[in-house]
Amino acid sequence: MESGWSLGLMTGTVLDGNIDIAMLRSDGETIDEFGPYELVPYAQDIRPLLAEALEAARAWNFEGPEPAIFRRAEAALTEAQSVAVLDFLARHGFRPEQLGAVGFHGQTVLHRPPVAGRRGATRQLGDGELMARLVGSDVVYDFRSADVESGGQGAPLSAVYHRALLERLGAGADSLVLNLGGVANLSWWDGEPSDQGRLIAFDTGPANAPIDDWVRQHTGAAMDRDGLIAARGQVDEPRLQALLEHPYLAAPYPKSLDRFDFQAEMAAGLALEDGAATLTAFTAAAVDRAMALLPQRPERIVVCGGGRRNPTLMRELAHRTGAEVQLADTVGWRGDAIEAECFAYLAMRSLRGLPLSFPLTTGVAAPQPGGRLARANAPA
Missing domain, CATH: 3.30.420.40 (ATPase, nucleotide binding domain)
Incomplete structure (x- = not known):
């Protein structure tokens, strides 16, 4: 696979109301070029909704059906981040079809590492298929679940x-x-x-x-x-x-x-x-x-x-x-951009089927690929 541009998105658990957006040119192994980076506020203030989802997640704790607020919060943040991506690309002279993929981490609302006799669990809010339709680019998302399902910690992936x-x-x-x-x-x-x-x-x-x-x-x-x-x-x-x-x-x-x-x-x-x-x-x-x-x-x-x-x-x-x-x-690194760059890089690795996690990083038995791919041209 040739080197290409990808775009990474990251929002942390501190809920500061901002989205980290960064572009990277890479083949998923070598970093060839750092592209534009911005810290972009959400177009609308969805922090109260996300804070409510975090509280609901703690009460839920992976027991029973997911809280109803997850669906509302997931749609709102996906739409807001999609708007941010399109605006970002336009400002920097890129078109969505120039991207190999968007690496969409989503918002972590709950993470439980494995313990003896119990597999771990993790939940990030983010609808990759919705983003692919809204942005018009392939989207790699849900980066952690494959690792967790294979017995890993699901983190860190960086x-x-x-x-x-x-x-x-x-x-x-x-x-x-x-x-x-x-x-x-x-x-x-x-x-x-x-x-x-x-x-x-x-x-x-x-x-x-x-x-x-x-x-x-x-x-x-x-x-x-x-x-x-x-x-x-x-x-x-x-x-x-x-x-x-x-x-x-x-x-x-x-x-x-x-x-x-x-x-x-x-x-x-x-x-x-x-x-x-x-x-x-x-x-x-x-x-x-x-x-x-x-x-x-x-x-x-x-x-x-x-x-x-x-x-x-x-x-x-x-x-x-x-x-x-x-x-x-x-x-010489961009200290604010590294997490978003990371998910741009991981998106390219995912497209190539390269591992994202390893035995001494998350505890999986063997190097583990991950991420789900949503195609921009997939039928609705």
Whole structure:
């Protein structure tokens, strides 16, 4: 398969009202060219609908029929993201038929990793067939279900793209990629050729989600912008050490988390500033614990995702891990675009039948392809 353009879409669990849209030219193995990228607000405010769907998902917990709100929320976000894609393509001089595919991740509303005797489960809202009809391009969607059905964690899926970025950078086992979204996840590659090397990825613990929730509960603000609230507080070190005893942190990989597995209540009883400081330090210290699980300890952390914009979190990360912490932007990557680029890349891999997940990234028994394909010209 020749290299071609694909477009990736990503909306995180923090519900900031924005859609990450990025284009990439690739054959699903080599990154040939980075295309345009934008952070685009939804044309209509569907955050309340998505927030309601998230709450309904937690109550449902994969038991019984799906909540009725899923259907409404899925249609609304698919239509809104389709409009965003068409506007984006027009602004940048592309036509839908020029795309190999759109990689449509959808909105995660619930994720449950497997445990002994119970298969995992995951649910992303997103109607790929509707988007294919609205956009006029083939759409790859539902990236996680095949992995889960094969006994995997279903997350994280970014590792194979992070490996391609590290290869492009000429980096190997000395570096890891850390993504700070609602949850934090890392990717580490031993630097050996991709068909032989070890690729490891897992969720390290919380990232922005508990901090955002803590600040929202106490101030009504959406986040601790620039980490200023945490910077004014003191870390409750005894509480932090107690939090670091959580069994998840010592559990072997592969492993993954739901956005609500670590919550703001970890800081209950603390003042606003001290709670924010303690939650921020916990995110960083959990990364340190995760690094200790790797075959060798990397000397450099390249950070992407929204959390990299929090200077207090970045300082804590350097302090708690002792590693050199670099923002993705300083190594020539687009720190805000990486997740959307990832799903553009995974869409091309899916079209070729290449694996998206691996035994040491999600726990599947063998490399696992994934994604469902919706054709633009399929009959309605």
